[in-house]
Each structure stands twice: as structure tokens, then as C-alpha cells.
Amino acid sequence: MRPVNLIDFYRLRGRQWSPAGAIGDLQSARLRRLIRHAYASVPYYRQLFDSAGVDPRQIRSAADLSRIPVTTRETLADLSPAERTARGVDLEKCRRSVTSGTTGVPLATHFSPRDATLINLSWIRAFSAAGMKPSDRSAAFVGRREVKRTRSWYEHFGLFRRREISAWESPDLWLDQLLRWRPRVITGYVMTLKLLAEVFRERRVDDWSPEHIFHSSAILDRGSRRKLESVFSCRVTDFYGSDEGGCLAWECRRCRAYHICSDMVVVEVLQDGVPADPGEEGEVVITNLHSSAQPLIRYRQNDIVRRGARPPVCGRSFPLLDRVRGRVDDFIVLKSGRKISPHPVYHSLDPLKGIRRWRVIQESPDTLTVEIEPAGEFDDSCRGAVERNLRALTAGEIGINVILRDKIPVDPDAKFRAVSSRIGSR
Ligand SMILES: [Zn+2]
Structure with a gap:
């Protein structure tokens, strides 16, 4: 060519x-x-x-x-x-x-x-x-x-x-x-x-x-x-x-x-x-x-x-x-008041192995919950990579809680927020 x-x-x-x-x-x-x-x-x-x-x-x-x-x-x-x-x-x-x-x-x-x-x-x-x-x-x-x-x-x-x-x-x-x-x-x-x-x-x-x-x-x-x-x-x-x-x-x-x-x-x-x-x-x-x-x-x-x-x-x-x-997404808001755009969150998780679907939810200022629907085997090294990348992005200012789900539900009629935050959507 x-x-x-x-x-x-x-x-x-x-x-x-x-x-x-x-x-x-x-x-x-x-x-x-x-x-x-x-x-x-x-x-x-x-x-x-x-x-x-x-x-x-x-x-x-x-x-x-x-x-x-x-x-x-x-x-x-x-x-x-x-x-x-x-x-x-x-x-x-x-x-x-x-x-x-x-x-x-x-x-x-x-x-x-x-x-x-x-x-x-x-x-x-x-x-x-x-x-x-x-x-x-x-x-x-x-x-x-x-x-x-x-x-x-x-x-x-x-x-x-x-x-x-x-x-x-x-x-x-x-x-x-x-x-x-x-x-x-x-x-x-x-x-x-x-x-x-x-x-x-x-x-x-x-x-x-x-x-x-x-x-x-x-x-x-x-x-x-x-x-x-x-x-x-x-x-x-x-x-x-x-x-x-x-x-x-x-x-x-x-x-x-x-x-x-x-x-x-x-x-x-x-x-x-x-x-x-x-x-x-x-x-x-x-x-x-x-x-x-x-x-x-x-x-x-x-x-x-x-x-x-x-x-x-x-x-x-x-x-x-x-x-x-x-x-559509929300900001993640850290306790220091620092806001994080969802854009780098995508780049923290998308390239990692072992993930079929992911979703990040911030329910409180202290914890970021990462739901993972595994693709094949999601082992400790996959979990370690998720935690490491998000810790680097948030400078360790928030706890990272990784939860495995058999299926992350997707409502075809609603907006799926890959990054949602109770605090950042206010
Ligand atoms: Zn035109």
C-alpha cells in the first residue's frame, strides 16, 4: 500500500x-x-x-x-x-x-x-x-x-x-x-x-x-x-x-x-x-x-x-x-476538593486484561467502588493493576474497592454511566 x-x-x-x-x-x-x-x-x-x-x-x-x-x-x-x-x-x-x-x-x-x-x-x-x-x-x-x-x-x-x-x-x-x-x-x-x-x-x-x-x-x-x-x-x-x-x-x-x-x-x-x-x-x-x-x-x-x-x-x-x-459521566471528587475528569479513568481501566465490562461508582468521599465483570480469569495481578492505576490517578486520596460481578446490568433505555459519582453529579 x-x-x-x-x-x-x-x-x-x-x-x-x-x-x-x-x-x-x-x-x-x-x-x-x-x-x-x-x-x-x-x-x-x-x-x-x-x-x-x-x-x-x-x-x-x-x-x-x-x-x-x-x-x-x-x-x-x-x-x-x-x-x-x-x-x-x-x-x-x-x-x-x-x-x-x-x-x-x-x-x-x-x-x-x-x-x-x-x-x-x-x-x-x-x-x-x-x-x-x-x-x-x-x-x-x-x-x-x-x-x-x-x-x-x-x-x-x-x-x-x-x-x-x-x-x-x-x-x-x-x-x-x-x-x-x-x-x-x-x-x-x-x-x-x-x-x-x-x-x-x-x-x-x-x-x-x-x-x-x-x-x-x-x-x-x-x-x-x-x-x-x-x-x-x-x-x-x-x-x-x-x-x-x-x-x-x-x-x-x-x-x-x-x-x-x-x-x-x-x-x-x-x-x-x-x-x-x-x-x-x-x-x-x-x-x-x-x-x-x-x-x-x-x-x-x-x-x-x-x-x-x-x-x-x-x-x-x-x-x-x-x-x-x-x-455521559460524572466527575470524581476527592476530599481535597480536587475533581478528576472521567476521561483518564477510561484510560486507566480500558487497556487492562481480564475485564469484560467495568463501572466506577463514587458513593462517598472516601471510597471509589470499581465493579468488574471479568473476562476469563480476573486474578490478583489484574486486581493489582486496577488498584495501582486508579491510585496513581487519584494520588492515593481515595480508597479503591474492587468488586467482581457476574454481570453488570445495562439498561438499554437509560444512559449508562461508566463513571458515576453521587458527589460529582451534584
Ligand atoms: Zn452544512
């Missing part, structure tokens, strides 16, 4: 203005390629298609996808990497990440270097559409403890220069780093950004503020959006994405809805298994057209959206949706 270059980016960027028919043709061609590849080289999909009586040649476009059963995060998480990844792919060379999304079930995903770069570029396309200029510096809050220090090839040309800030550090340190880097754009997750807003206000910073905040990873409620806009006196734009799907959609000010990146991903909105009508709500099922290493075909995203009722008005052809329901 040839590496991605600048021409790919300009093509990708230009495509949002292509006629809908051309985008549809491209989507169908990529879908056919993915379906053939998954059937030929991924044991899980071969078995799934065979058991559902699906001949890969029957899938010509997104309209044919309903022949294929939906796959859940739980199903993929229970498979071995060999069953869910493509034969012949060197997983060591892939970009690997583990996230638990909205249901507390960690799933490892692998992307080939080419797919990973294209997905990065599609994020950049969405950021550009929202107003980021190539010369703008940005700062991104990440849930990982270690930040990425290497630079992408385009950054060496002074394009889309980006620094990461770890949500593990204290809000004061975040602000110190921002005041040094002075980015025009900040990207992050609502709970982290709210903590930043608090320290920004406390320290009465008056010689820098971001001009634009890009939010992703959770539902951005109206109150939080207003708070961020007023504290930083800046514009806030919301993006809908996931580790599995990349950038799924971004908020367009002119259309007052989210454009689906339909050249990169097929987003289906289903109500009781059939496509929702325009203007109706439904659950999101995605097919990532750039997931050759670990195909994601009709993968349940566990979010609820509303299909756009109107066509776009901004000149783009990408169809529209509105976000309705997705990840």
Missing part, C-alpha cells in the same frame, strides 16, 4: 463539495471492497455472512447492508484478535487502541498505517470545515498518561501543529502548558474542558484564550456549551466520532446539524432494526470503510441520533444528523 500524501488530503478535503451522486458511488465502491475483503480474510465475518446466507456479491451499496446482521461491541470483545482481524495483517505495525465507548466494555481496535492516516486526515478535514486554519496551533486533551511527542509529517511543514495535554495532570498544569503553547484551538472532552474553565476563571487569565473549542467523545449539553463559550469568549463546535469509526460527523453552523463523513463511513440510523425516517431518532450502526485490518461492518455504536429532516444548505453534500444521546 502506498503511503498517504498531501494530494490525498486535498482530494479528501475537496470531496465534501462533490455532488451527492459521486460521493455515493465512491462509498459503494469502498463498501464492496471492504465486504469482499472481510469475507475473504476475517474468520468472524465469513462465519457471520455464511450463517445469515449473505453472498458478499449481494452487497452493492449501503442500501444492501440490512442483509448483514448487526455486530455489537460485546461480540467483538469476546473474540480473539485472530478471529476479528484480517489474515496476513501485521498487527504490530497497526495503530492499536483500546476504548470502552459508552458501555464499559473495552474493545481493542487495529488500523493499518494507511487507514489510520486517512482517518486522521478526515478529522483534520472536519476541523478545517469548522474554521481551523492549517497554520493554527492546537492543543488536544488526551486521556492517556503519556502524551505523544512525535510529530506527523505535515507538522514539519508548519501545518496543523498539535500538542497533547494529559488529562492525568492537574488543571493548573494544563493551563501552564496552554499559556506556553498559546494554541488558537483546543480539543477535548466536555468534563475536562469544564475543569479547565474553572481554573481559567480562578486565575483570571487575561492575556490568552482559545478562539475556538472543538468538543468530541460525549454529548455536549446546552448548559456546558454556554459555560465554555462564556468563560473563554470563544466559539464551541461539536464533533461526533469514536475510536472505531473515526470522525463520523461534525457540526455545521450553517446547516445547524452534523454532516456525516459518508465517504469514510456508512452511518445507518435504525429504529427497531429498520432505517429511521428523516427527522426520526434511531440507534447508530456504522460500517467503517477504512477498517481493513479489523473490519467494522454494521457495528453498533450505542448512540442515539436523529436523522436530518432537511437537506444541507451550506453547499456540502454530506447528509445531516442531530446528536441525541451518547456518553
Whole structure:
């Protein structure tokens, strides 16, 4: 596979203005390629298609996808990497990440270097559409403890220069780093950004503020959006994405809805298994057209959206949706008053072995209860890793109580809070 270059980016960027028919043709061609590849080289999909009586040649476009059963995060998480990844792919060379999304079930995903770069570029396309200029510096809050220090090839040309800030550090340190880097754009997750807003206000910073905040990873409620806009006196734009799907959609000010990146991903909105009508709500099922290493075909995203009722008005052809329901969490609040964003909690638990589903509950200021639904054997070393990571995150300020559960109940009609706190939700 040839590496991605600048021409790919300009093509990708230009495509949002292509006629809908051309985008549809491209989507169908990529879908056919993915379906053939998954059937030929991924044991899980071969078995799934065979058991559902699906001949890969029957899938010509997104309209044919309903022949294929939906796959859940739980199903993929229970498979071995060999069953869910493509034969012949060197997983060591892939970009690997583990996230638990909205249901507390960690799933490892692998992307080939080419797919990973294209997905990065599609994020950049969405950021550009929202107003980021190539010369703008940005700062991104990440849930990982270690930040990425290497630079992408385009950054060496002074394009889309980006620094990461770890949500593990204290809000004061975040602000110190921002005041040094002075980015025009900040990207992050609502709970982290709210903590930043608090320290920004406390320290009465008056010689820098971001001009634009890009939010992703959770539902951005109206109150939080207003708070961020007023504290930083800046514009806030919301993006809908996931580790599995990349950038799924971004908020367009002119259309007052989210454009689906339909050249990169097929987003289906289903109500009781059939496509929702325009203007109706439904659950999101995605097919990532750039997931050759670990195909994601009709993968349940566990979010609820509303299909756009109107066509776009901004000149783009990408169809529209509105976000309705997705990840929501609480802060963890320590006795010292320090608040911890849920974001690093995900990164403390998701990569650990032996966990099928997890949930963190803070009932009191003294104890954090970690419920674990084990995957296979959850032994003392797994328990030790959970305790160690959360102790490091909370600087030992709170007791960690790990409880094993046969099953952590999930109410499909309620918001699942992977991180909930009686104190932090007040
Ligand atoms: Zn638009």
C-alpha cells in the first residue's frame, strides 16, 4: 500500500463539495471492497455472512447492508484478535487502541498505517470545515498518561501543529502548558474542558484564550456549551466520532446539524432494526470503510441520533444528523476538593486484561467502588493493576474497592454511566 500524501488530503478535503451522486458511488465502491475483503480474510465475518446466507456479491451499496446482521461491541470483545482481524495483517505495525465507548466494555481496535492516516486526515478535514486554519496551533486533551511527542509529517511543514495535554495532570498544569503553547484551538472532552474553565476563571487569565473549542467523545449539553463559550469568549463546535469509526460527523453552523463523513463511513440510523425516517431518532450502526485490518461492518455504536429532516444548505453534500444521546459521566471528587475528569479513568481501566465490562461508582468521599465483570480469569495481578492505576490517578486520596460481578446490568433505555459519582453529579 502506498503511503498517504498531501494530494490525498486535498482530494479528501475537496470531496465534501462533490455532488451527492459521486460521493455515493465512491462509498459503494469502498463498501464492496471492504465486504469482499472481510469475507475473504476475517474468520468472524465469513462465519457471520455464511450463517445469515449473505453472498458478499449481494452487497452493492449501503442500501444492501440490512442483509448483514448487526455486530455489537460485546461480540467483538469476546473474540480473539485472530478471529476479528484480517489474515496476513501485521498487527504490530497497526495503530492499536483500546476504548470502552459508552458501555464499559473495552474493545481493542487495529488500523493499518494507511487507514489510520486517512482517518486522521478526515478529522483534520472536519476541523478545517469548522474554521481551523492549517497554520493554527492546537492543543488536544488526551486521556492517556503519556502524551505523544512525535510529530506527523505535515507538522514539519508548519501545518496543523498539535500538542497533547494529559488529562492525568492537574488543571493548573494544563493551563501552564496552554499559556506556553498559546494554541488558537483546543480539543477535548466536555468534563475536562469544564475543569479547565474553572481554573481559567480562578486565575483570571487575561492575556490568552482559545478562539475556538472543538468538543468530541460525549454529548455536549446546552448548559456546558454556554459555560465554555462564556468563560473563554470563544466559539464551541461539536464533533461526533469514536475510536472505531473515526470522525463520523461534525457540526455545521450553517446547516445547524452534523454532516456525516459518508465517504469514510456508512452511518445507518435504525429504529427497531429498520432505517429511521428523516427527522426520526434511531440507534447508530456504522460500517467503517477504512477498517481493513479489523473490519467494522454494521457495528453498533450505542448512540442515539436523529436523522436530518432537511437537506444541507451550506453547499456540502454530506447528509445531516442531530446528536441525541451518547456518553455521559460524572466527575470524581476527592476530599481535597480536587475533581478528576472521567476521561483518564477510561484510560486507566480500558487497556487492562481480564475485564469484560467495568463501572466506577463514587458513593462517598472516601471510597471509589470499581465493579468488574471479568473476562476469563480476573486474578490478583489484574486486581493489582486496577488498584495501582486508579491510585496513581487519584494520588492515593481515595480508597479503591474492587468488586467482581457476574454481570453488570445495562439498561438499554437509560444512559449508562461508566463513571458515576453521587458527589460529582451534584
Ligand atoms: Zn452544512
